[in-house]
Amino acid sequence: MNEFRVLKLLDRVQWIFKRLGADYAVMRRILQVKLTMDGRRTPTLFSGAQNSKLNIEGSSFKVQWLYLLLGLMLLVFVAPRDHHILMMSLLFSIVMFLITTTLISDFSTVMLDLRDKNILFSKPVDRRTLNMAKSIHILIYLLTLTLTFTGPSLLFSLFRHGPMFFFLYGAEIILMDGFILVFTALVYLLILRFFDGEKLKDIINYVQIILSVVVTVGAQLVSRLFNISELGLEFTPAWWHYLLPPVWFGAPFELLMGGTRSQSLTILAALSVVVPLVLFTAYIRLMPLFERSLQKLAEQGAAGRDSGRLPRLLSELVCRNRVEAMFFRFTWSMMKHEREFKLRVYPTVGFALIFPYIFIFNQVWSGDLASIRGSKSFLFIYYCALLMMTAVQMVRYSASYKGAWIYRAIPLQGTAMVHRGMLKAMVMKLLLPLLALEAAVFVLLLGSWIIADMAVVVLALMLYSVICFLTFPKALPFSEKYEASQRKEFTGSAFVQLFILAGLAGVHYVFTLIPAGIYIYLVILAAANVWVWRRAFLPDPSQSGGLPTLRAGG
Amino acid sequence: MGVPEEPVISIEGLWMNYIDRMVLRGINLEVYRGQIIGYIGPNGAGKSTTVKIMLGLVEGYNGTIRIFGRDIADGDTAYKRRIGYVPEVAELYDSLTAREYLTFIGELYGMQQADADAKAQKLMGLLSLDKAYDMRIASYSKGMKQKVLLIASMLHDPDILFLDEPLSGLDANSVMVVKEIFATLAARGKTIFYSSHIMDVVEKISSRIILLDGGDIVADGTFSQLREKSREGSLEAIFNQLTGFDQYSDIASEFVAVIGGGTAHE
DSSP, rough: OOOOHHHHHHHHHHHHHHTTOOOOOHHHHHHHHHHHHHTTTOOOTOOGGGGGGGGOOOTTOOOOOOHHHHGGHHHHHHHHOOOOOHHHHHHHHHHHHHHHHHHHHHHHHTTOHHHHHHHHTOOOOOOHHHHHHHHHHHEEEEHHHHHHHHHHHHHHHHHHHHHHHHHHHHHHHHHHHHHHHHHHHHHHHHHHHHHHHHHHHHHHHHHHHHHHHHHHHHHHHHHHHHHHHHHHTTTOOGGGGGGOHHHHHHHHIIIIOOOOOOOOHHHHHHHHHHHHHHHHHHHHHHHHHHHHHHHGGSSOOOOOOOOHHHHHHHHHOOOOOOOHHHHHHHHHHHHHHOOHHHHHHHHHHHHHHHHHEEEEHHHHHOOOHHHHHTTTTGGGGGGGGGHHHHHHHHBBOOOGGGGGGHHHHSSSSSSSHHHHHHHHHIIIIIIIIHHHHHHHHHHHHHHHHGGHHHHHHHHHHHHHHHHHHHHHHOTTTTTTOHHHHHHHHHHHHHHHHHHHHHHHHHHHHHHHHHHHHHHHHHHHHOOOOOOHHHTTTTTOOTOSSSSSTTTOOO | SOOOOOOOEEEEEEEESSSSEEOOOOOEEEEOEEEEEEEOOSTSSHHHHHHHHHHHHSSSOEEEEEEETGGGGGGGGGGGGGGEEOSSSSSOOOSSSSHHHHHHHHHHOOOHHHHHHHHHHHHHHHTTTTTTTTSSSSSOOOOHHHHHHHHHHHHTTSSSEEESTTTTTTTTTHHHHHHHHHHHHHHHHHHHEEEEEEEHHHHHEEEEEEEETTTTEEEEOOOHHHHHHHHSSSSHHHHHHHHHHHHHHHHHHHHHHHHHSSSSOO
16 A cells, blocks of 8 residues: 555644544544545456556546646736736636536535445544545545646746745635635535435535536626726725635735735635634534434435336337337436436536526626627537536446446347437436526527527537547446546547537537528538437447447546 | 343343334343344344444434443444444445455554554465455455455454354355354354344354344344244244244245236336
8 A cells, every 4th residue: 555645744734633633543544545545446347358457556646737737827817916816816716616616526425425434434433533534535636636726826926926925825725725625515514414315315416506506606706896997907895705705815915915905905815714714613513413414315215206207208209229218218217316426417517507698697797788689699508518528428437336237137239229328318318408498598588589599509419419428438327436537538538529519619600600501500410410329329340249348438 | 140240232222213214113132241142133124223323323313222331322432442343235445455455444443554464364364365365355256355344343353243144155164164253252252243134044153043023122032942932943934933924935926927927028
């Protein structure tokens, strides 16, 4: 088992954990085991051919070049020598957005994990230590991520503004990460306290959606409010600035570096320190309660009887093939009940829901509504496709991935129909309802002349769903264990998909320039859909039945 | 006779209900040193729940549970140091090797890493798993995993063992070894709390049998006491009789009838 550098760093500050009432030795040991496990891959049923790769210790701390690259953007905000509050608030709104969304979608399952409890809590480990280990585990990842992302700008600030700025920036980053983690945990605790059983499980997903919407809107607000005040080169505090955490974190820079003194700035700066600390103390107090409440998630509620009439009806409607229809229903009901899938995908529902409006809203803010009505701003609805990107990527994972032996045990002729049924179920259950909702609002806002465009969007995104499926490594639904280390391998595919999505929106735009072009495009898309949905799921001739050459992810 | 011996486990008026149903309805139980308790009952009778409550894994019960004379609700988890536990489902961190997992568990129980490692290696060797010691548990067969769980539960020399279906997946030879281990441990004054559905095994190794049905204890005594009371020959028959189950052959024939007929293919 590796000795991790992070743990040695923690050793230096172990008195903090002891003061907080944790058993440091035990906590350290749990962390060590967790970090070791994170670096390993669990062989899945279909990865037999990959066994040789198993021994590679995929370190979770490999530099995530992508974040590093994105982090270069932040230099723009650090470079100016004045307007610190403006620049740093914008910077923190971006960083907070990134970190919070990652936390909600990727680490909710870790926060709400129950398996640990059965293994660890039957040993003499107290709740506080267990929870502390869990939180630190998440915090290590958050900090690694944040430091990769802010690394370039952090370093740059040292040369540009000197050590004072550098240390202030570093300290604020740590405070911010702690704030995000603790805030999210407290929100979850609140829900765990007030709800029970099945309702609790649904509520958690709604809260994820709400959180992601709030974070997105919040980040937008920061940029909005300053764009206007920027012209006057003056920061005029308003009451609602106190509600925006990025502004808190931006304030100390203005106060200490910019030398601007004002009461409101001091209050804002104080908030950036006080609020995280207060929440942190509350969280430490409530940790045992959190662990205890988690148990509720394990309770088997009286499961509502689900007649399954809707999926049966839909599967008969959209699937010709029997196997396809079967896996349509299977995917449908798994998506409905699989906790891990829901925890990871529902935050994206939030983004997909709010993103199109954000951009419309931006235009309304700067222009008048009339100009919107004639514009092509409805193209932002293409952002809904983010949902399919995440869903297609996530549908391969399951907590009960071992159940995948069933694919081998049943007489299955190839996997093409399994995949098509799976994809159709996702389109019907996730994409279409969302699109319908968005399209309805857009038509209300912009007028009925965009109805044809909306139809184009529906067809284009159905096409896009197949593209997503084709560009990710293929895997059977719910057959793999989720592993953070594997996620990175999808980043490349995700970028390709984003470009394709932008391309689709671009083509749509071009066709709107041609008179009646949209109807031509509609026909073309319809034909393309028919062709692709057939073509992409042809049984592979090299596979003479069975699934032996099937590879699972990466 | 000397001073009456103090029970290792004492349960008084234990009630437990989940949202929609009662699982335990006022269980009273005292367990002493050196006993091997066969804790049996139909599926859903509340066996695993009782054990999980004693380990602090399940909360929200009513009643008092004392282990080693201390109320387990007092918030001190130190009592778990003297308990070993084999869960019903083989839940373990299977991306670790047995060496990593067992030393980790040993350390959680307060052992030194080197001690835990040396001891675990020896025990693995004795159960003929020496070659697998440095392999990932994920690659193990069900029986091998079960052996790892058994070792993990006994590594720290506990005074009480809670075993939930401990022999599942083991081959006949290993079963003999493990049964003998239990008997020897009990003779040394350890307490073994054992739940299983395999009546033959329970009948042979238990010094006391407790039958749970519908959240109540319906029988408690040695095998011969139970046999006298119910005038049945085997524990299986006693089990059937006490849980009021006598239509097994009717159900079986009906089951087979359903498999064979009807609309199996839509």
